Amino acid sequence: xxxxxxxxxxxxxxxxxxxxxxxxxxxxxxxxxxxxxxxxxxxxxxxxxxxxxxxxxxxxxxxxxxxxxxxxxxxxxxxxxxxxxxxxxxxxxxxxxxxxxxxxxxxxxxxxxxxxxxxxxxxxxxxxxxxxxxxxxxxxxxxxxxxxxxxxxxxxxxxxxxxxxxxxxxxxxxxxxxxxxxxxxxxxxxxxxxxxxxxxxxxxxxxxxxxxxxxxxxxxxxxxxxxxxxxxxxxxxxxxxxxxxxxxxxxxxxxxxxxxxxxxxxxxxxxxxxxxxxxxxxxxxxxxxxxxxxxxxxxxxxxxxxxxxxxxxxxxxxxxxxxxxxxxxxxxxxxxxxxxxxxxxxxxxxxxxxxxxxxxxxxxxxxxxxxxxxxxxxxxxxxxxxxxxxxxxxxxxxxxxxxxxxxxxxxxxxxxxxxxxxxxxxxxxxxxxxxxxxxxxxxxxxxxxxxxxxxxxxxxxx
Amino acid sequence: xxxxxxxxxxxxxxxxxxxxxxxxxxxxxxxxxxxxxxxxxxxxxxxxxxxxxxxxxxxxxxxxxxxxxxxxxxxxxxxxxxxxxxxxxxxxxxxxxxxxxxxxxxxxxxxxx
Numbered sequence: 001x002x003x004x005x006x007x008x009x010x011x012x013x014x015x016x017x018x019x020x021x022x023x024x025x026x027x028x029x030x031x032x033x034x035x036x037x038x039x040x041x042x043x044x045x046x047x048x049x050x051x052x053x054x055x056x057x058x059x060x061x062x063x064x065x066x067x068x069x070x071x072x073x074x075x076x077x078x079x080x081x082x083x084x085x086x087x088x089x090x091x092x093x094x095x096x097x098x099x100x101x102x103x104x105x106x107x108x109x110x111x112x113x114x115x116x117x118x119x120x121x122x123x124x125x126x127x128x129x130x131x132x133x134x135x136x137x138x139x140x141x142x143x144x145x146x147x148x149x150x151x152x153x154x155x156x157x158x159x160x161x162x163x164x165x166x167x168x169x170x171x172x173x174x175x176x177x178x179x180x181x182x183x184x185x186x187x188x189x190x191x192x193x194x195x196x197x198x199x200x201x202x203x204x205x206x207x208x209x210x211x212x213x214x215x216x217x218x219x220x221x222x223x224x225x226x227x228x229x230x231x232x233x234x235x236x237x238x239x240x241x242x243x244x245x246x247x248x249x250x251x252x253x254x255x256x257x258x259x260x261x262x263x264x265x266x267x268x269x270x271x272x273x274x275x276x277x278x279x280x281x282x283x284x285x286x287x288x289x290x291x292x293x294x295x296x297x298x299x300x301x302x303x304x305x306x307x308x309x310x311x312x313x314x315x316x317x318x319x320x321x322x323x324x325x326x327x328x329x330x331x332x333x334x335x336x337x338x339x340x341x342x343x344x345x346x347x348x349x350x351x352x353x354x355x356x357x358x359x360x361x362x363x364x365x366x367x368x369x370x371x372x373x374x375x376x377x378x379x380x381x382x383x384x385x386x387x388x389x390x391x392x393x394x395x396x397x398x399x400x401x402x403x404x405x406x407x408x409x410x411x412x413x414x415x416x417x418x419x420x421x422x423x424x425x426x427x428x429x430x431x432x433x434x435x436x437x438x439x440x441x442x443x444x445x446x447x448x449x450x451x452x453x454x455x456x457x458x459x460x461x462x
Numbered sequence: 463x464x465x466x467x468x469x470x471x472x473x474x475x476x477x478x479x480x481x482x483x484x485x486x487x488x489x490x491x492x493x494x495x496x497x498x499x500x501x502x503x504x505x506x507x508x509x510x511x512x513x514x515x516x517x518x519x520x521x522x523x524x525x526x527x528x529x530x531x532x533x534x535x536x537x538x539x540x541x542x543x544x545x546x547x548x549x550x551x552x553x554x555x556x557x558x559x560x561x562x563x564x565x566x567x568x569x570x571x572x573x574x575x
Contacts, residue, residue, distance in 0.1 A: 239476040442473065445473035445474070445476075446472075446473045460494055460495070460519060
C-alpha cells in the first residue's frame with residue numbers, strides 16, 4: 001500500500017492538470033479527425049462499408065430476439081419463460097418506434113436542447129433525412145460513408161437491446177404494463193442522453209476523449225446499473241431459493257447466438273468493412289473465448305465441475321467487457337480483458353451478491369454492470385496506439401504511456417453510472433407509483449405466463 | 463399405516479412443503495398432473511380463440527405415514543394449500559397394507575419414516 005499511494009497521487013496530478021487545461025478541440029477522436037481529412041477528400045458512399053453495416057444491423061437485431069430472449073428464458077422457471085420472451089420482443093418493437101419518432105434525433109442531432117447532453121427534434125420522424133444522404137457519423141473510414149438511414153437503423157438496434165438487458169434483473173415478478181411503461185420512459189430519459197454524451201458529435205464525454213467503441217458505457221454499464229436500481233426497488237422474489245434454470249440448452253443456444261450477433265455489434269461499430277472491423281471481430285472472439293475458459297476453470301476450482309451455465313455466462317461477460325475496447329486493443333489486450341472480467345464477474349455473482357442479498361434474478365448487474373465497467377476502465381489501460389496507425393488517429397492507454405486515458409475512462413464510467421442510477425431511480429419509482437411494477441403474490445406464485453399473458457409455454461399432456 | 467394423496471394448486475406447493483416440514487413430515491413424492499373438479503378448467507386465448515375447459519395444472523402429493531401422523535399431515539396440507547377459492551384441491555386417505563425399504567429390507571412402520 002505504502003508504495004502505491006504516492007504513485008497514485010503522482011499519476012492523478014500529472015494526468016488531471018493537463019486534462020483540465022485541455023481545449024475540447026485538441027482531443028483526438030474520430031469525429032474531429034474526420035473534419036480535417038474531409039477537407040482533402042469529400043465523403044462518398046462506399047457500398048462495401050454499407051453492405052457490412054446493413055448486415056451488422058441485422059446481427060444486432062438478432063442479439064435481442066431470439067438470442068438474449070433465449071439466454072434469459074432458459075434461466076427462469078418454466079412458468080415465466082413466455083414473459084421473458086415477450087418482454088424482449090416488445091423492447092425491440094417499442095424502442096424501434098420511439099427511435100424513428102424522436103429517439104434518434106434526441107441522441108444524435110448536432111443541434112441541441114441541452115448542449116453536450118441532449119439533442120433536439122431536428123430529425124424527428126427522420127423527415128429531413130433523404131435516403132441518398134450520407135451518414136454524418138464516421139468512425140474508422142471518414143471518406144467511404146454509409147447512408148444516414150443505415151446509421152439510424154444500426155443505432156436503433158443498440159437502443160433496442162439496452163432496455164432488454166435489464167429484463168433479467170426483475171424477472172419473474174414484474175408486471176407487464178409496468179415493464180412497458182418503464183421501457184418507454186427509460187429509453188427516452190436515460191438511454192438517449194447517455195448515447196448523446198458518449199457518441200454524438202457534440203457529446204461532452206466524446207469531446208473529453210472517452211473511448212467507447214461499441215457501447216460499454218451507453219449499453220452495458222447503463223443497463224447493468226439500472227438493473228441494480230430496479231431490483232432494489234422491486235424487492236426479492238417470494239419463496240426465493242435456488243431453483244435450477246428450467247432449460248439450460250436454451251441458455252447455451254442463446255449465449256452462442258449472442259456471441260454470433262456480437263460480431264455485428266462490435267465489428268459493425270467500425271461503420272466500415274476494413275481492418276478496424278476485422279480487429280473488432282478478432283478481439284471480440286478472443287476475449288469471449290478466454291472469459292468462457294477462465295469461468296470454466298474457476299468453476300472447477302470452486303465447484304468441482306465446469307458447468308454449461310458457467311461457460312454460457314463467462315462468454316457473455318467476455319463479450320460485454322471487450323465491447324468498449326474492441327476497436328482499440330490488440331489481441332493480447334483482449335485476452336487480459338476477457339480474463340480479468342471473468343474473474344471479477346464470477347466473484348460478483350458467486351460471493352458478493354450472496355453477501356449483500358439483493359435479488360438480481362439473472363445477474364444483469366454482475367455480468368453487464370461489472371463486466372461493462374471493467375471493460376470501460378481497461379480500455380484506458382490497453383488501448384494500443386499502433387492499431388489505428390493507418391486510420392488517421394491514435395488512441396493510447398496507460399500500458400502505452402498515456403495514463404490520462406485511464407482517468408478519462410474513469411470519468412466517463414462514473415458519469416454513466418451516475419446518470420443511470422439517478423435516472424432509473426426516478427423513473428422506476430414513478431412507474432411504481434403510477435401503475436405499479438410488481439404483480440401480486442398469487443400471480444407471482446402462479447407464474448407470469450398465465451397471469452400476464454394468458455398463455456403457457458409447455459403443456460403436460462396433449 | 464395410511465397413504466395420503468393430495469391434489470393441490472401448483473402455486474401452493476411451497477407453502478404446503480413448509481407446513482409439512484413444520485410437523486416433521488419430510489418424506490414426500492410430488493408429481494405434476496392435469497385435471498379439474500368443480501372449477502371446470504381454465505380459459506386460455508390463442509390468436510383470439512378462446513380455448514375453454516382445458517385441464518388445469520395441479521400437483522399431486524403422495525405421503526405414507528404412521529397412524530399418529532395422519533391428522534397432523536392432513537392439517538398441514540390444508541394449512542398450506544387453502545386459499546378459500548374453488549380449485550384448492552382434495553385430500554384422499556387410503557389404508558396402506560405394506561411398506562418395504564428397498565435398501566435394508568425393513569418392513570411396515572419401521573420402513574415408513
